[in-house]
Amino acid sequence: MTRHALATIGRATFLAVVLGFFSLPLLWLASAPFDAHPSITTSLPEFTFGNFRSLLDNPYVMSSLRNSLLQAAGSAALVVVLAALAAYALSRVRVPGRDALLYVLLLLSSVVTGTAAMVPLFELATRLNLIDTHLGVILTLSGGLLPAAIFILKDFMDGTPTSYEESARVFGASPLQILRHIVIPLVRPGLATIAVWAVANVWGSFLQPFILLRDPDKSPGAVILYTLYTEGGAPRLDLISTFSLLYSLPVVVMYVFVSRRYGFRFHGGIKR
Amino acid sequence: MISLSGLTKEFPGGVRAIDSLDLEIGDGEFFALLGPSGCGKTTLLRTIAGLETPTSGNIGIGGADVTGLPPGRRDVAMVFQDYALFPHMDVTSNIAYPLRIKKVSRARREAKAAETASRLSLSELLARRPAQLSGGQQQRVALARAIASRPQVFLFDEPLSNLDARLRLEARTFLKRLQRELAVTTVFVTHDQGEALALADRIAVMNAGRITQVGTPSEVFHRPADPFVAGFIGSTPMNLLPASAEGGELHVAGAVLPLPRDIADGPLLYGLRPEYADLSQSALIGRRDAFSGKVAVVENLGTAHLVTLESGDLLIQVVVPEGDEPAIGASAWAVPRPGRALLYRDDRLLTGA
Numbered sequence: 001m002t003r004h005a006l007a008t009i010g011r012a013t014f015l016a017v018v019l020g021f022f023s024l025p026l027l028w029l030a031s032a033p034f035d036a037h038p039s040i041t042t043s044l045p046e047f048t049f050g051n052f053r054s055l056l057d058n059p060y061v062m063s064s065l066r067n068s069l070l071q072a073a074g075s076a077a078l079v080v081v082l083a084a085l086a087a088y089a090l091s092r093v094r095v096p097g098r099d100a101l102l103y104v105l106l107l108l109s110s111v112v113t114g115t116a117a118m119v120p121l122f123e124l125a126t127r128l129n130l131i132d133t134h135l136g137v138i139l140t141l142s143g144g145l146l147p148a149a150i151f152i153l154k155d156f157m158d159g160t161p162t163s164y165e166e167s168a169r170v171f172g173a174s175p176l177q178i179l180r181h182i183v184i185p186l187v188r189p190g191l192a193t194i195a196v197w198a199v200a201n202v203w204g205s206f207l208q209p210f211i212l213l214r215d216p217d218k219s220p221g222a223v224i225l226y227t228l229y230t231e232g233g234a235p236r237l238d239l240i241s242t243f244s245l246l247y248s249l250p251v252v253v254m255y256v257f258v259s260r261r262y263g264f265r266f267h268g269g270i271k272r
Numbered sequence: 273m274i275s276l277s278g279l280t281k282e283f284p285g286g287v288r289a290i291d292s293l294d295l296e297i298g299d300g301e302f303f304a305l306l307g308p309s310g311c312g313k314t315t316l317l318r319t320i321a322g323l324e325t326p327t328s329g330n331i332g333i334g335g336a337d338v339t340g341l342p343p344g345r346r347d348v349a350m351v352f353q354d355y356a357l358f359p360h361m362d363v364t365s366n367i368a369y370p371l372r373i374k375k376v377s378r379a380r381r382e383a384k385a386a387e388t389a390s391r392l393s394l395s396e397l398l399a400r401r402p403a404q405l406s407g408g409q410q411q412r413v414a415l416a417r418a419i420a421s422r423p424q425v426f427l428f429d430e431p432l433s434n435l436d437a438r439l440r441l442e443a444r445t446f447l448k449r450l451q452r453e454l455a456v457t458t459v460f461v462t463h464d465q466g467e468a469l470a471l472a473d474r475i476a477v478m479n480a481g482r483i484t485q486v487g488t489p490s491e492v493f494h495r496p497a498d499p500f501v502a503g504f505i506g507s508t509p510m511n512l513l514p515a516s517a518e519g520g521e522l523h524v525a526g527a528v529l530p531l532p533r534d535i536a537d538g539p540l541l542y543g544l545r546p547e548y549a550d551l552s553q554s555a556l557i558g559r560r561d562a563f564s565g566k567v568a569v570v571e572n573l574g575t576a577h578l579v580t581l582e583s584g585d586l587l588i589q590v591v592v593p594e595g596d597e598p599a600i601g602a603s604a605w606a607v608p609r610p611g612r613a614l615l616y617r618d619d620r621l622l623t624g625a
Binding site for chain 1: 321322343349350358370372
């Protein structure tokens with residue numbers, strides 16, 4: 001009996017610690033932006049909007065959000081379109097060694113955009129005149145995301161019976177019509193997943209834009225966040241917390257929107 | 273009209289799904305491709321549709337050679353085994369899809385879809401998605417979609433196999449009437465001999481990529497061209513017993529039967545449907561034309577019983593009317609009705625006996 005009670009208490013304590021561990025930073029993110037003197041601890045704020053005002057005085061803040069949006073949207077569009085086409089082909093055409101190819105791509109993708117490849121990537125971008133361009137960042141990040149995106153989408157495509165497409169073919173639909181009328185509507189939840197995932201990934205990436213972009217006018221939020229320090233090198237917690245809040249809101253809004261609009265609505269096929 | 277000549281389909285790896293096949297299917301005919309799974313019947317249907325490219329040979333539809341044409345330009349409509357209704361479109365859009373491809377205006381194709389749907393009593397369901405329909409309704413939508421494209425030829429892949437057993441009979445009658453009304457050449461694939469016999473005007477029985485027999489249901493049922501067809505057709509499997517012709521008499525499983533004329537002495541295969549024999553439970557004195565054995569199994573068929581007799585190493589099956597079924601283990605005699613047995617030599621039908 002006591003053992004049972006102790007176990008329950010132990011479990012509850014453990015869960016409370018874990019919950020606190022994850023919720024404290026979020027609590028800080030919610031309170032610090034409105035605090036006149038934020039510190040690294042969470043406390044009841046001296047309520048003020050002053051932090052937002054001083055943040056907007058920074059000339060790069062709003063443009064960095066725009067840059068983030070541009071780079072994230074560009075990469076997501078590129079990843080969704082290319083991954084959908086590649087996954088469709090890989091799912092429907094018999095290519096020898098297809099699975100091996102996919103696994104190797106997946107393995108390499110973590111290397112390609114990783115720190116290890118940054119020097120050759122920088123070299124490549126320099127030669128292609130892509131340094132200091134949004135396109136350079138978009139291509140580099142997309143390249144890293146594509147293998148996993150193809151892998152996930154191929155699974156979605158494998159799950160839709162080929163008889164849908166064959167049926168449309170017999171009625172005379174062209175490959176592009178089949179893609180537009182049949183395949184894309186069927187894998188739309190998969191496409192939405194990939195788009196959200198790509199946006200979230202690009203939104204949070206720091207190293208690639210930090211290295212590929214010199215002009216702070218083109219830098220995304222993640223890089224600008226890094227500049228919010230005093231000359232002495234101390235973090236300006238008021239600006240950092242406020243900017244972090246601003247910076248995380250679009251991603252949250254996107255998640256809510258996409259899961260409302262597309263999320264988890266699967267069209268069931270007939271049992272085969 | 274569909275004509276196939278020398279049609280061969282070899283899959284990578286050397287599997288011959290269709291082996292130099294010749295076939296003519298007449299205008300308006302309801303034609304069945306019947307065979308066990310893996311015999312190439314579905315591949316043949318898909319090759320006619322253009323979903324598979326033949327390795328060699330030609331396909332003609334309505335007098336034109338369509339061998340090199342893509343499926344969309346062959347003027348055929350196919351109903352798939354799983355119906356392949358587009359799950360994200362409602363019934364109207366599904367039925368109207370062939371017209372959408374033909375660039376018919378939205379108003380006209382919706383009117384056309386509604387008209388076709390009413391013909392198949394689907395009017396109430398026009399706004400539903402396929403997932404909200406029963407199996408039978410889904411099948412009718414798939415048929416309506418095929419009809420809406422106004423093809424020269426219908427191709428049905430196992431049209432009834434996804435339905436419940438009870439619904440299947442209803443759908444069979446419906447399908448036969450629909451085909452007669454539309455009078456469009458229709459080819460369907462089935463592994464169910466009962467379905468083929470019931471629906472088709474003519475049947476092609478396929479085995480291992482070849483057609484073993486083409487004929488009307490009655491021809492295929494009464495005069496199967498070889499032991500394979502004999503064993504495949506019929507709701508109860510035909511008795512196929514080793515026999516021999518000696519001196520004008522036919523010796524089968526201990527019985528001596530009259531031998532038809534013009535059959536040389538030698539080994540034979542004797543085929544007799546269980547329906548074409550009578551069971552006697554009392555010894556038949558002085559008669560040699562009966563198979564004697566012990567009752568091993570009695571299976572209830574509803575209005576009749578299928579009795580399996582054990583005669584030495586051989587099993588002989590007889591259909592017995594209800595009320596006459598013997599006890600298990602009892603001795604019984606099966607008497608073949610005259611003129612109903614079939615004789616095969618070297619896998620070819622010689623004659624009836």
